[in-house]
Amino acid sequence: MSSEGAIFDLDYRRYEGERTGRPKIRWAIVRDGVRKVLGLRRKARRKILPWGLIILAMLPAIAIVGFQVFTQGLGADELLEDLIPSHSDYFGVIFVMTFLFVALSAPELLVPDRVSNVLTVYASRPLTVADYLLARVAALLLVVLAYTLLPQVVIYLGGAVLSGDFVGHISGNLDLLWKIPAGAIAVFATQAGVAFMISAFSRRRGAAAGIYIGFTIISAIVAAVLAETVNRWFALLDLQGHAQILIGEIFSDPEVGEGSTLVENNIPPGVSLIAVAAIAGLAAGLLYRRYRRIM
Amino acid sequence: MADPIITTAGLNMSFGEVQALQDVDLEVPAGRIGLVGANGAGKSTLLKILLGMLAPSSGGTEVYGTSAQHHPLAVRSRVGYMPEGDCFPPDQSAADFVSYTAELGGLPASESRQRASEVLTLVGLAEERFRNLGEFSTGMKQRAKLAQAIVHSPDLVLLDEPASGLDPDGREDMLNLINRLGDFGMSVVFSSHVLGDIERTCDWVVMLNEGRLLRNEPLETIRASNAVQVVLLDDPTAAVEFLRSRGARVTVQDRTLEIELDEGDAFIAIRDALAETGVGLRSLGAKQTTLEDVYLAEEEYSG
Missing domain, CATH: 3.40.50.300 (P-loop containing nucleotide triphosphate hydrolases)
Known part of the structure; x- marks a missing residue:
């Protein structure tokens, strides 16, 4: 065996390979956003809140499947069916958790880049303001979809396995394969716009989350008071109510959203959909305008 | 270029x-x-x-x-x-x-x-x-x-x-x-x-x-200079007058002179000046222009 060693000069070498285009660059920003929100490649304390909320959202689903396993064969299927939350009900079960998840995630995606001046680096790379913002929105959409879908998938597959006829259960509930994601998108659409808009102007993540939570709660109270005392259309200010109305419409389940200001004031789901689209459009416009000035 | x-x-x-x-x-x-x-x-x-x-x-x-x-x-x-x-x-x-x-x-x-x-x-x-x-x-x-x-x-x-x-x-x-x-x-x-x-x-x-x-x-263009820098041992007044009579531009600071000549060799003019006036010479050489010199001169000119 030769005992001769070699010293390699690890000098700079130019990258001569092919360059990726903007779609790949956008995808890199999406992946970075997902890692930020979930605290991946960050210190342990940055993982506590997101993963705590994920576990909280999963626990009821696991409990439901466990309950079904435990009660299987008791011969009280019809009685138990009423006790077990449906897929549309489950959006309600984790509604507050989803709301908090969005409240914490949106600032994480926008505030540090702006406050730490990382936007300068983005601005010096071959991408546009719209690329950056779209990728950040896509990152939030991905994590919110995963957050709301995972427990639903557990219930869906759990039900299929426990039914004793896996294929039959799946084929009999094919409509859920679009209804569940559509419900998750409705939740995202009603919450993300305002959360991003507040995050675009805040210098602290915690403050942005707090302002968003406060704004949403106050808007619901104001909507209820003004709808009752001034005009029923003020019910449209109940931001969270829109998600419930839309989920009820998607699942054809009128019980969802019962008691909300929007339902009590007979606001049609179509109007709710237009209101959500308008809020999202307004938020997108303001966000773009804001970032055009600072990036 | x-x-x-x-x-x-x-x-x-x-x-x-x-x-x-x-x-x-x-x-x-x-x-x-x-x-x-x-x-x-x-x-x-x-x-x-x-x-x-x-x-x-x-x-x-x-x-x-x-x-x-x-x-x-x-x-x-x-x-x-x-x-x-x-x-x-x-x-x-x-x-x-x-x-x-x-x-x-x-x-x-x-x-x-x-x-x-x-x-x-x-x-x-x-x-x-x-x-x-x-x-x-x-x-x-x-x-x-x-x-x-x-x-x-x-x-x-x-x-x-x-x-x-x-x-x-x-x-x-x-x-x-x-x-x-x-x-x-x-x-x-x-x-x-x-x-x-x-x-x-x-x-x-x-x-x-x-x-x-x-x-x-x-x-290198900025640093290039035709000026010659001379440090004298004695009072430079006579030498400065001699050089100016030969058409040189002379800047004086204490006993240090900077001499520029549009026509002719500045070194020969200095030799003649020293020989004529008898002023002692400490050092002689081409002036090194620094960016600072240029910047200050330009700033003064434009200001």
């Missing part, structure tokens, strides 16, 4: 009442270019306009023949930028961040990690690359900023005050790194208000003052 890599024509930029750049016409070749000027001279503004990050009030710029105003993304795909201030997420490791910026520069994800590691080693952060950027010292941050500027192999790197805030050793290391960038086939625009740093690293100088272009030429 070889094909210019940077061209500006009638460039003007104002921020409200403040005129940051005034009628800047430039043609700059590849190489190591020093962008010199006092704070507020318009250096950072010019760099941002070259990247298409700022739109000029009037005029235009081209980088490698591509308009930075009309095709900023095409320009940015060939240019790296090191901003003056911090630009880091403090909770991310240097390796993660530089790798990410490589992807933002158009490198595939599979290549970015390896490139980040190599470039961080090059800038002297091999040991620290897994530490969070928020824990870095000023010198380490400057190196990490340089790493993110070059990780995607740009043809041109714009460095905005890369040595600011560094101690003497850190400054030395940074200047050596900048010198090496040229060896790696990258052109460098290095903005600084420290003229000595530019003299040590650059072969072309763009000098700005209050937004106006003072000089745009090779460093």
Whole structure:
């Protein structure tokens, strides 16, 4: 065996390979956003809140499947069916958790880049303001979809396995394969716009989350008071109510959203959909305008 | 001049009442270019306009023949930028961040990690690359900023005050790194208000003052001088009179004279003056012009 060693000069070498285009660059920003929100490649304390909320959202689903396993064969299927939350009900079960998840995630995606001046680096790379913002929105959409879908998938597959006829259960509930994601998108659409808009102007993540939570709660109270005392259309200010109305419409389940200001004031789901689209459009416009000035 | 890599024509930029750049016409070749000027001279503004990050009030710029105003993304795909201030997420490791910026520069994800590691080693952060950027010292941050500027192999790197805030050793290391960038086939625009740093690293100088272009030429042209410097032992009055009678321009400071002669040899004129007046000579030589001399003279002239 030769005992001769070699010293390699690890000098700079130019990258001569092919360059990726903007779609790949956008995808890199999406992946970075997902890692930020979930605290991946960050210190342990940055993982506590997101993963705590994920576990909280999963626990009821696991409990439901466990309950079904435990009660299987008791011969009280019809009685138990009423006790077990449906897929549309489950959006309600984790509604507050989803709301908090969005409240914490949106600032994480926008505030540090702006406050730490990382936007300068983005601005010096071959991408546009719209690329950056779209990728950040896509990152939030991905994590919110995963957050709301995972427990639903557990219930869906759990039900299929426990039914004793896996294929039959799946084929009999094919409509859920679009209804569940559509419900998750409705939740995202009603919450993300305002959360991003507040995050675009805040210098602290915690403050942005707090302002968003406060704004949403106050808007619901104001909507209820003004709808009752001034005009029923003020019910449209109940931001969270829109998600419930839309989920009820998607699942054809009128019980969802019962008691909300929007339902009590007979606001049609179509109007709710237009209101959500308008809020999202307004938020997108303001966000773009804001970032055009600072990036 | 070889094909210019940077061209500006009638460039003007104002921020409200403040005129940051005034009628800047430039043609700059590849190489190591020093962008010199006092704070507020318009250096950072010019760099941002070259990247298409700022739109000029009037005029235009081209980088490698591509308009930075009309095709900023095409320009940015060939240019790296090191901003003056911090630009880091403090909770991310240097390796993660530089790798990410490589992807933002158009490198595939599979290549970015390896490139980040190599470039961080090059800038002297091999040991620290897994530490969070928020824990870095000023010198380490400057190196990490340089790493993110070059990780995607740009043809041109714009460095905005890369040595600011560094101690003497850190400054030395940074200047050596900048010198090496040229060896790696990258052109460098290095903005600084420290003229000595530019003299040590650059072969072309763009000098700005209050937004106006003072000089745009090779460093050696700027440093070239016809003046002769003489230090005398005695009262220089008689020698100065003799030289002026021969048509020389003479600047006197104590017993030091700077002599320029449009026609004829200044050395022979000085020899004659000393022989005629009997004044003793301490030293004699061609005057070394520094960037500081030029900058101060230009500032005085334009001010």
